[in-house]
Amino acid sequence: MSTPLHHQKKPDQKYLAAVFERLDYFFQLPLAAKAQLAESCYEIRVKKNEYLLRKGDYSYFVYFIIEGILTGEATSGKQVITSFICVQGEFVSAIEGIYGVVPATEDIKAAEDALLLGIHVDDLEKLSTNFPEMHIVMRKVMELYYKIAHHRSVFFRIGTxxxxxxxxxxxxxxxxxxxxxxxxxxxxxxxxxxxxxxxxxxxxxxxxxQLSKESIIAYLEEHHPYRQKKLSLAQLAQMFKVSSHTLSHLLNLYFQQNFSHFINTYRVNYILAQLQSKHHKQYSLDGLGSEAGFSSRSSFFYEFKKQKGTTPHSYLQQFTNPEL
Structure with missing residues (x-):
C-alpha cells in the first residue's frame, strides 16, 4: 500500500491518549508498551472521498480512527458494495492481506475528512513480542471484530x-x-x-x-406563543423543532383539535383569565382580544361566541353582574 507520506507526522499527545484509552479498554498496557507504541505511530489525514487503500495494493499499516468515517468498498463487475463502515474510536485495515502478504481485495475510502494514527504491522508485531499485554489486546480486538462480522452475516439474512x-x-x-x-x-x-x-x-x-402532551402544554403556558398574531402551524412546529405534519398529527392525537381550534382555545382562555383577574380594566374588549393574539375584532368575537355560546360583551356583563 502506498501510504500518503506527505500527510504523515508524529502524533499529538491528545491523539495518543485516545488510542491508549481504547487499548486499555481491552487490557491494561504497561507504560513501556505505550512509549514504544507512541514512537511507532504516525498521524495521517485522509480527505473526503480519498482512498486510504486500493484493491490490489499491499497493506502494511493498521490505523486507529481519531476523527472521521471510513468505508470498505468491494467490487464485482460494475457493482460496488459497502462492505464495512468504521468510525471514530475504531481500528481499520485491510480485511485480507493485513500483513502485506497478499494484495488487498477491497478499497478503503474516507466518507468524510479523517484523522488516523497508523502503525506499521512490523512495529505492531514487535510490540506483541515485547509485551504479552499487547498480544492480549490484539487478540481481543480481533475477537470483537469477528463477533461484529458474524452478527452482521446472520442478522442481515433474517432481519427485515x-x-x-x-x-x-x-x-x-x-x-x-x-x-x-x-x-x-x-x-x-x-x-x-x-x-x-x-x-x-x-x-x-x-x-x-420526544414531544409529549405535557411538554406542549408546558411550553404554551410558559411562553404564550398563541399571543403572536397570525401564528402559523409551521412557526409553532419550528418552536418545538418538529415538522408541521408531526405537530398537526399530535394536536389531533392529544387534544382532538386542529391547529386553529387549538390556538384559539388558548386565546379565549387567556381572555377569560384576564377578565377574572380584573386586569381587563386597562384594556377595551377589542384591546383584550388583540392582546390575546386575535388579529381582528371579527375573528375574536366569532371564536369567543363559538366556544362560550355568547358574545364577549354579554359574558362580561354576566361576569360583572352575576345576578343578571
Missing part, C-alpha cells in the same frame, strides 16, 4: 429492512446522520428508496416520542 436500519442506528448512534444514505443502503443491502421510507418513518416516530 426496518430491523437492519434499527440495528445500524444502535451500532452507529452518533454517526448515522453523517453517513450518506447511499452508503447505508449498500451496507445494509436494501434499496435506497426503501431506506428513505424507513428513515422518514423513524424520524416521524422519534419526533412524536
Amino acid at each position: 429492512a426496518s430491523d437492519k436500519y434499527a440495528d445500524f442506528l444502535n451500532n452507529y448512534p452518533h454517526h448515522a446522520t453523517r453517513i450518506p444514505l447511499e452508503l447505508i443502503a449498500s451496507y445494509l443491502n436494501i434499496k435506497i428508496t426503501t431506506l428513505k421510507k424507513i428513515v422518514g418513518a423513524y424520524h416521524k416516530k422519534r419526533e412524536e416520542a
